[in-house]
Amino acid sequence: MLDAHEPTQVSLTVNGKPESARTTPRTTLADFLRHDLGLTGTHLGCEHGVCGACTVRLDGTAVRSCLTLAVQAHGSTVDTVEGLGETAGTEDVLHPLQQKFWEHQALQCGFCTPGFLMAAVTAVEENPGLSRDEIRERLSGNLCRCTGYAPIVAAIAEYAEQVREARA
Ligand code: FES
Numbered sequence: 001m002l003d004a005h006e007p008t009q010v011s012l013t014v015n016g017k018p019e020s021a022r023t024t025p026r027t028t029l030a031d032f033l034r035h036d037l038g039l040t041g042t043h044l045g046c047e048h049g050v051c052g053a054c055t056v057r058l059d060g061t062a063v064r065s066c067l068t069l070a071v072q073a074h075g076s077t078v079d080t081v082e083g084l085g086e087t088a089g090t091e092d093v094l095h096p097l098q099q100k101f102w103e104h105q106a107l108q109c110g111f112c113t114p115g116f117l118m119a120a121v122t123a124v125e126e127n128p129g130l131s132r133d134e135i136r137e138r139l140s141g142n143l144c145r146c147t148g149y150a151p152i153v154a155a156i157a158e159y160a161e162q163v164r165e166a167r168a
């Protein structure tokens with residue numbers, strides 16, 4: 001029988017790079033990313049699936065990493081907020097959605113932002129034709145205590161428009 005305390009090897013691809021570490025079968029993907037891989041951009045709020053702060057992409061699907069076990073991600077591809085931007089030469093370049101968040105001041109404390117970004121990138125990739133109401137609906141599982149949501153929705157709507165134009 002699997003011992004919940006016995007470390008097991010978890011190997012996966014994170015932001016395009018192969019990663020591997022030993023961790024216990026009960027470790028969540030969020031804790032694995034933050035503590036074992038040092039990727040602290042994924043935030044933990046409620047730790048029980050309510051706030052969306054811990055959202056990452058697992059094989060292209062937005063998931064709550066506080067409700068996903070690290071062992072469930074073995075062999076998979078995970079994208080976190082650290083993988084969104086790029087480094088061009090010596091400069092860090094924001095992802096277009098991050099740029100829109102910056103332009104619309106769609107963050108204050110920023111605690112919720114990584115989860116919103118990962119959920120929104122996924123939603124727009126699936127359907128760049130989302131209306132503002134549909135954006136609100138798709139992001140209804142992500143909570144923000146600071147912004148009042150209007151700038152977040154505006155930023156995502158403009159990013160979706162950019163994606164539509166790029167695909168036209
Ligand atoms: S920390 Fe995962 S949903 Fe809140």
Ligand code: FES
Nearest residue numbers: 108110144145146
């Ligand atoms: S910016 Fe503070 S919780 Fe969203």
